[in-house]
Structures are given as C-alpha cells and as structure tokens.
Amino acid sequence: MLLTLIVLLPLAGFLANGLLGNRLGKPFVTVVGCGLPIVAFGLAVKSFLDLLAGGGAPIVETAFTWARIDGYAFDIAFWFDRLSAVMVLIVTGVGSLIHVYSTGYMKEDKSYARFFAYLNLFLFFMLLLVLGRSLLVLFVGWEGVGLASYLLIGFWFEEADNARAGKKAFVTNRIGDAGFLLGMFLLYWATGTLEMDRINAAFTGPVAPAVSASLVGILLFIGATGKSAQIPLHVWLPDAMAGPTPVSALIHAATMVTAGVYLVARMSGVYAQAEAASQVVAMVGVATAFFAATIAVVQTDIKKVLAYSTISQLGLMFVALGVGAYSVAIFHVYTHAFFKACLFLGAGSVIHALSGEQDVRRMGGLARKIPVTFVTFVVATAAIAGIPPLAGFFSKDEILWFAFASSRGGAPWLWAVASATALLTSFYMFRLVWLTFLGKSRMEPEVEHHVHESPWSMTGVLAVLAALSAVGGFLSLPHFLEPMLPLPRVPEHLHHFETPLLVGSILIAFAGLAGAAYFFGNGAARATRVRERFGGLHRLLAGKYFIDELYERMLGRPLTWISEHVFLRTGDRMLFDGTLHGLAGLARRTAGVFSRVQTGNLHLYAFLVVAGMAISLAWSFRHG
C-alpha cells in the first residue's frame, strides 16, 4: 500500500493543482504542490527503513492487473529493493527541495498553479519509472516524464523558441524509444515476461534465453541515449534550458536524465552477459563526456554550461556502467543530483538577482552582492570538480578507477579520456565561477543597481543542497548496493595502481582550478588572447560542432522535402483529392447524362410509359 501511495500522492497533487489551482490561489498551490512531495519523501523514508529491517529483501506491491493475454498477466506492480530505495529517495528528496525553491523562483509568474501541476505530474511519472517492477510500468513512466519534460520546457510557450525546444526534446526522445520498444519486444519474446527481476534471473540463470543479450542491451541503450542525452541524441538537452531553472535542475540534471542510467543498472543481469553492448555503452559514454566537456569550455550562457556539464557527467556514468561498475554509476547519480541541482538552482538565483540576465559576459563581481548564492555555488563547483572531501570526489574517483582497472572492459585509454574530461570539467566549472562571481563587474548599470539576494525559500534550499554535496560522499553507496549490484573484479596486478590514480585525480581537480584562475582571473585577459589565437577551434566549439546543423541538413531537409513533394503533392492532392473529386465528377457527369431524359415534354414521358408497359406485359405473358 505504501509504495502505491508514494506514487499516487504526486498524481493527486497534479489533479488538485491543475483543476483547482487557479481558482483557489497561490497559498493552496504552494501547500499542496510542495506538501505532497514532502509527504511522499516521508513515506519513502519509511519504506526504506522497512527495507533495512527486512535485511534488504525486496518489497513487492501489486496494484492491479492491467491485462491478461495468452495466460500471461500484465500487472501494474511496484518493486522496492536497494536500488529503488536510492532512486526514490533521490527523486522525492531532491524533488521536494526543488519544489520549495520553485515557490520563491516562480512567485511572480502568472501560471504558478500550472507549473506546480506539471512538476507534480513529472514526479508521479518519475516514481512510476523507478518503482515499476516490469518494463511496461517503467516505460509508462519513461514516456510520462518525456511528456512532463515537454510541457515544462515549453512552459513559457508564448515564445515560439520555447515551444520548439519542447518539441525537439520530445521528438528526440521518441527516436530513442523506438530502440527501447524493440528491446522490450525481444525480451518478452525470449523470456516470456516483462518483469525485470525475472528477466535478470533468466539471463543470469543456467539456460541462456534465445536472444542475444548484446542485441537487447544495445536496443535498450538506444532508449537510454535518448533519455540521458548521449551522442547522437544529446541535441535536445542544451535547448531544454529554455524552460524555467527549477525545471532544468529537477528534470535535466537530477532525475529524468538519470533514467537511462537507472535502466541499464536495473537490467544489470542482461548487461553482465552482454560484453559487446557494455563496450558500446562505455565508448559512447566516454566520447559523449569528452565531447560535451570541450563544448562547455566556450559557452557563454550560464545554463548552457551547466547543460553540457550534465551531458558530460552522464557520459561518465555510462562509462561506469559499461565497465560493469553499476553501483558506482548509481553513486555518481546520487552525488550528481546534489551538486548539479545546487549549481542549477544557484544559476537560477543569479538570474533572479540579475533580473533575467543569463550571459556570463555581462556578469562579474557578484560575490559580495549575493554571498549565499556565491558560497553554495562554489561548494557545488568544488564537488563537481572532484576536490576532496566533497561528494563528487568520491564518486568520480571510483568511476576513474574502474574505468582503468575493471576486468570487464577497463582499459588505460578509457581512463585517460575520462581523466581528460575530469580536467576539463574542473576547468570550465571554475571558469564559470570566475566569470560570474569574481573580478570586476561587467553588468549593465541598471541591472547592477537592482542586484539582490534571493529569498529564503531559494537560498535555504541552496544551503541544504550544498551541505549534501559536501558530506554526501561519505555514505558509501556502492557498499550499500553490493548485495544486488556487485562491483566488478579487479585483476591482481592492477591493485597497486589504486593510490597513484587517486592522487592523480586530486591533482587533476586542482589543476583545473589553477588553470581557470590563470586564464580567467584579472579580467580574463589571457583567455581573450587564447580565444583570438585559436579562433577556428573556438568557433567550432561555440557552434557545438555544428551537429544541429548537420541533423537539419541530413535529416530535416530530406524529410521536409518528402513530406512536401511525396506526401502532400502526390499523395494527398493527387491521389486522395484526385480520387474523391474524380468520383464526385464521375457521379455528376453520369447524372448529367441521365438527366437528358427529362426534357419536360409530356409526350415523351407518355411514350416511355407505354413502351415500358408493353415490353413488361409481353415479357410477363411469355414467362408466365
């Protein structure tokens, strides 16, 4: 009952806020919209304690049977084990914090109720995703979060660009979902069930199912690529920054984009048997991580930097998944949720303070003016850079170690690229700190005059998240998840590399910090000179490697051409309209021919009557 309640509370919030919110006013929306997720979090904690009391045995709750086909029942069931516990706590915990933040950030917005309705809807679907026992329920949640993401990205839909960004996110996701569906079909066909625990058991059991684990693995990974913004379906995430900042924090940093990571981790039974698929996952992950980090170095919009940073960090999580260290990837999901949410919300606080300015070239010198935001932002930046003893250090270091040493695909080159990514991460994050908060002010005078610290609803949440980013790493998640997601074996001869690599990653973090201080301190003069020297490279990176333009040229234009010429002109106009008009014309012409009998001449009519009468009489007399 408890799990079903956790899932349904946000849904109730959606309905209440959506239907009654505008009528009952902001206080009602605030209480319901924030209160229900907080209650859900409380219930999640309770379930977690129950889980621990039961020694980690999974709690299963079947809500109802959705369909019965061929003797197999498709149940809507919820599954709560260690992995689900971690995910649910992150989703409801960080989610509740972001809901509280939103009460401050969206206070002046006229669609306050709609915002919270959509946020609650998102929470409902995300909980379905992480609590579902079968791939069916997970997929419903998967699609649902995509819908909520679309609604929230295009929240200020009066601007056409925002609506377009929402559409792009949804469509790109759907492309990945095609792979997901194919994987699901294959799994059902091979194992006869869609319940993930049973699928994992089938793949790790004695008899291998009749489908290649790698094939299924790659297909499911395609779905994960769409949802978690990996190459080649990463293009929607930077555009999704058009949505309000709390949305970026919740959906595009902490929870939704980690759904792909969760999926792979959950299907670890399949991936453990799929060597080829795991290699693909690791390679795509590390390529995406490095690629996104290079772009983040030259971005000038504060949110875009964080967006590419998210893509990069997700790539690192997939590296961990690819080398078999599933629990380490989940550990990084957990730490990333804290510091990335803190970073995004901090950026929101900066934007709020500067009355809407998002370009870092027009910021600077904010440290004294908005101190709480500054401090929390720096703490979170240090966390993502991997400076010990903050949370990000622990998780990132584990990833790098297993990238190097895992017996299931770890290799030095993988470690090297990942470390280069870590270096770039530290560099561009501290660059962001310097450009935004330190140095001389480059703000417009009007904006500078109105700079003010954000209200407590926002800064309080920032403080909580910063604290979690600082100390969250001490909770060793891999150890907690060990019983169900064991860490991969490390070959004996590589054990002695552990300490050197640890020291190395610490040095990399500080090197990034130093580099940022060198280039961007003192008015960023050195950075400007470097940019002018390497102009071509800068343009390539600033243009995001022109991938969007490539997609437009390769896919967009041919599809539009086909739609215009084949479907519209030939198919619709010529075939359908032509057929319809042709038939109508045929009917009209035939009727025209027949109507020539009606001359209005009485004699003709009488003649026809007599003729018909004579013929029918003769015929009837002959044939009796």
Next chain:
Amino acid sequence: MIDTILANLDTALLYVFALSALVGAVLMLVLRHPMQVAMALISTMVFLGGIYGLLGVHFIAAFQVLIYVSAVMVFMVYVIMLLDVRDASFTHRFSGWMLPGAAVGMLLLAALGYGLLLGVDRVASATPSFGLAEFAAAFLSEYWFQFELTSVLLVVAVVAALAVIKGSRGRDRG
C-alpha cells in the same frame, strides 16, 4: 336474315354498339377541332352506356350517361368553348411523336391481345342480379368505407380546384 338478327338481337346490338364505340374512339384521334373530338368522345361514351345496358347493369349504364356525358363532358365542352384558341396545336394536331406513338400503341395492343389469347379463366356464371337494390345494399354493408372515402375525395377535389383558381387569381392581380 332479319329473323336471325331479331333472334339474336342482343348479340347483334352488341356488335353494332361495339363497332360504333370503336369508330368514335378512332375519330377522336384524327379529328382536328377539339369540339369535334369532344363530340366523338360523347358518342363513344353513349354507345358504351348502351353496351352496359345490354349486359344488364342498367344502373351503371345510367350513371355512365349521367356522370360522364352530362357532367364531365359538358364541363369539357364548356372549357373548349371558353378556350377557343387557334394556335400551333390547331394547325399541327399531331405531335412529333406520332409515328413512334402509333407504333408503340400497336405493340401494346399486340401484347394485350396475346395475353387475351392465352386464355381467360371462366367461372361458372351464376345468374347475376345487378339490381339497384342489391347495389345500394352492397354500398351500405360491404363497401361502406369506400363510399365514405369517395365523399372525402370529392371534398378534396373541390378544395383543390378552389385553391388553384384562387391562387392564380391572386398572382394575376395587378
């Protein structure tokens, strides 16, 4: 010869009346003036009345003359006299469909004749008594509904005629 005729007076008169009716009908088709056509029709009707009388249905014969000749045909004659026009239909009395019309008429007659030749069922003829008393009694007992309907029909006809004339007069005013 006179004796045979007198002996079978019924049949002889029947033949005479039948032939006369037929001649009248044919004349209807060829005469030019509508008044002449009306006269031909009246003669046909009278001879038909004679045939009815020979058959023994005297009241039907009476009604034939009473209703058809003295009501319907008199009305017709009045109208012909009223609308005494000398237009195209007077100078060219046959329509363009004369030949096809004649042909198809003969075709119809042939078909009907063929049907007649196939044989008509003969029922053992009881001696019919077509007295007026039986006729009236039948209308009051078995066919009373049809009788009432005819009165309705006549009312409707009167109303319709009035409506046609009144409506047209309203339109022509002014």
Next chain:
Amino acid sequence: MDRLQILLLLAMALFTLGLAGVIVRRNLLVMLMCMELMLNGVNLSLVAFAQQTGTMAGAVLVFLIFVVAAAEIAIAIPIVLVLVRQRRTLDADAYTDLNG
C-alpha cells in the same frame, strides 16, 4: 370468340387508343379527353368481368371510378385554365419548363 372476349378486346382497344392519343395529339384538352377514354376502356373490362363472374365487386369499382374521374376532371381543367392564362397556348410542347 364469345361475348366476353369481344368485350375485352374492345376494352383493350379503347385503352390503347386513349394511351396512343396522349402521345400523338398536341392539344392539352384533347389529351385530357383521351385520358377519359382510357378510363372508359377500363370501366368496360370491369363490367364485363363482373357480369361474367356474377359478383357485385366489379360494379362497385366502376362506380368508384366514376367518382374518381369526376374529381380528376374537376382539378385537371382548372390547372389547364391557369396554365393557358399565362402562356395563351394549348400546345403541350410549349410547357417544357420541368426539364433537366
């Protein structure tokens, strides 16, 4: 060829002549009179059959046909009058407005 057959033949001939008359003649009033001729032919056949079978039904129907013919003429003549008042001609070929 007994009496019944002769009468029926006559009735058929009258009917056919009336029908042919409607086709052949142009004058509206003459066409109306030919329709009366048709009715007379039918009456004759009914009387012949009634007399032959000995039932009253045929005679009754003849009487009803009289009534109907009277009513029909009562309406048809005013229609012709109205038409003629507008077009001033009794030619059936002039009234072809209901074409197409």
